Amino acid sequence: MATSAMLDVGRQCNQSNCHQVDFLPIRCSCTAYFCRDHITPDAHECPTHVSSNTSSPSGAQPLDRCSLEHCEKPSLGAFAAEEAKKDALCTRCRLAFCAEHRYPDVHACTPSSGSEHTRENSKARALLTKHFGVGTAKTATSSSTPSASSSTSPKSVQVKKVEMMKMRHKAVPADPKDKPASVPAATRLHVRVRVEDGEDERIFWLKKTTVAGKALDLLAAAMKVKMTSPTGLFVDQGGVDSNKLDNGSTLASQVEEGDVLRIRTL
Template sequence: MDLPTIGAHCALDACNINDFLPIRCRCDKLFCKDHISPETHACPTLIQTKDKPTISTPQQKLQRCAADKCNKPSLEAFVADSSDTNGRTPAVCERCKQSFCASHRSPASHSCTAPDPHLPPPRNEAAKAILAQIFPTRSSSSSSNTSSAVPVKRKAAVPANPRKAAQLRQVELMKMRHRAQPADPRDQNRNVPIGERLHVKISAENKDEEKLFWFQKTMATGKALDILAAHLEMSSNKAPLYLCRDNGSEQEGDSVLQNDKLLADQIEDGSSLILRH
């Protein structure tokens, strides 16, 4: 069986190599990449002068290779004006869209800095920054002491717009669920589902620093008060302690939680609490 003919032989008799990707010169002959230059195959379009051969007016308009310090004609220059261009893909770099010679046609050969269209685009930096704020990297392991809960600064006032306030609360709750540690040391190694946890921000009286913890929803308020007092190093020997909702006021009033009731029955998930004397 005869092998199929692929490519064409270089028209230069001294070469005659079978090139799989021959290039057609303006003299309508096919050459390999090494002899496509008009000077190398004595192209009839050259005009002989007394000093040196020059290219005739049509040939002088050939586009050179876009690679730095390369004087070879580009591949596209030889076929751009051809009549047989229907359905032909331009001989340009698919990244930077510039035309190069056969030696520099690949992006690696001409050090192409344009992005690869086949690779996914880089992630938006602004989106990455937002994700980093909502889901910061946890620096503490599951075996660390719960008393080293990550302290956070008190937040600014809640927006007056109800919709914005609700959005802010959802974002804050996502942060708490990611960063809060179990307040009860017995829950340290327990697999408590997220839906059975009650996340709180706790601060001591007259202090702006808050810590993030979570309790099981079956925790009694009095027990939670004792656990939080140990974390905040507050004692009830001289004066009783009260666990209160943080309503932004120095007045206790109805904000004091009842110790004989469940904590989950008196506050919502993500509430801020203050431990006061």
């Protein structure tokens, strides 16, 4: 690869004493590009930030915060020029994060239904319908059942994804021996756990390969349940008869991500 082509990848931070080439640079409202360490106005002595502060200190608007729960840092978009704010969003989930949490693997990113891949598929289906009539029958069927389409609308899907993201960040390991650094996120199963018919719950994660019997022991200990009588682990199905888990089978084969599990006396 030519040297000139290599230099076109990413941008060098505009901070005079920084030589870092950032592959996801953010443009500040002062129109210059900076790396994650120097994007904040005070880090590069942003002239627009200084002038706005001196002209209207009492009327300053609060900065947009990072979308990650419990993080109070400003999002990258808070410092970006108005036309560049969309470039500061995560390319997968389209949410705004601070410099520390902007990478998908750091904030347990789930792709948005409005991603580039989805838009391209929609364009392809539109062309098929226009030229070959493909998909017209499906459209007619879906229009007669609005309730089904509304439950899978992009907005509701995005809300569910954000809720799942929040749940993953609240979860703690059910097994004290498991450390987040040693168990990849892709191998974890996140569940809400309640006792008997109570509504108080805690959120845990376990390895997907954990068998239900061991999971019951770990969760009962974490929830401080004394198993003096035969006890089982059940999947709560929202008012419908719950399914008792097979103690000899893995959690991943019986439980979905985000399910509610109940510890019940048999």
